[in-house]
Amino acid sequence: MVQGRNNSQETVRVDFRFRRELAQKLEGNLASFCYQCGACVGDCPATTYSGTFNPREIMLKVLYGLGEELLTEDSILWQCTNCYNCHERCPQEVKPVEVIISLKNMLADRGIIPPSAQKIIETFETTGRTTPISSAVHKQRERFGLPPLQPVPMDEIRALIEPASKGGDTA
Ligand code: SF4
Ligand code: SF4
Structure with missing residues (x-):
């Protein structure tokens, strides 16, 4: 599997297996339309209260296929409240919340449920x-x-x- 960052050269190698697995959970390849504007961040309660959660950064990791940074035992994904504010804000109709729900399903498939x-x-x-x-x-x-x-x-x-x-x- 090709995955992860090469710290010495600051390059990112896309994990296409992770992206294929995510695509099977989602209707359409939603995250691919994210152009990193950050509109989803401004009204996100999880961002406001956690200080570490950021839906734009999650979409970027999805684009890069950095599944192993998202699908961890202590994943930040569970901080998402499913409020759908990001869905209302996104100009690209990426539906970040639905990408995040699909990622939570991938965590559950791996037996990782808080x-x-x-x-x-x-x-x-x-x-x-x-x-x-x-x-x-x-x-x-x-x-x-x-x-x-x-x-x-x-x-x-x-x-x-x-x-x-x-x-x-x-x-
Ligand atoms: S659904 Fe999740 S990511 Fe979207 S605004 Fe609400 S808490 Fe933030
Ligand atoms: S609002 Fe939509 S396009 Fe902008 S960063 Fe968030 S997910 Fe990407």
């Missing part, structure tokens, strides 16, 4: 929601005059997630 994400997965699999609904939530809804939350149709949720858990398309 405990916080694992907890969300388990809650979703058992309740159909990503966070538990406490009695305080029900009371607050009542106070604001909102209707009670309806039960989640778990049979439909299971029908959707079963193919993915058996190794189907998770992108």
Whole structure:
């Protein structure tokens, strides 16, 4: 495999295997249209609060095929909140968030899932929601005059997630 940086000469050798693997997770070759303008960075909450996360830099690493810098045990990718602000801002319709979600799927394929994400997965699999609904939530809804939350149709949720858990398309 050809991958990585050659520090002595400051050159980058593109890892095309990583790029092919990512392309299989995404509809279209989205990252290739990134022209590094940085518009996705300005309104990114993960950038604001982490100080190290930068969607433009992630897109650059994707362009170079630097998968091994992104797909690590302590990957910064999990700092992305999936808020989609970058999707709204990008003039090239790169959809950085969807590239990042696909990279997270690649991490999961390698068995790299942080405990916080694992907890969300388990809650979703058992309740159909990503966070538990406490009695305080029900009371607050009542106070604001909102209707009670309806039960989640778990049979439909299971029908959707079963193919993915058996190794189907998770992108
Ligand atoms: S989806 Fe992720 S990368 Fe995009 S703006 Fe939100 S936190 Fe940042
Ligand atoms: S806004 Fe779009 S084109 Fe600009 S750096 Fe971000 S992903 Fe690339």
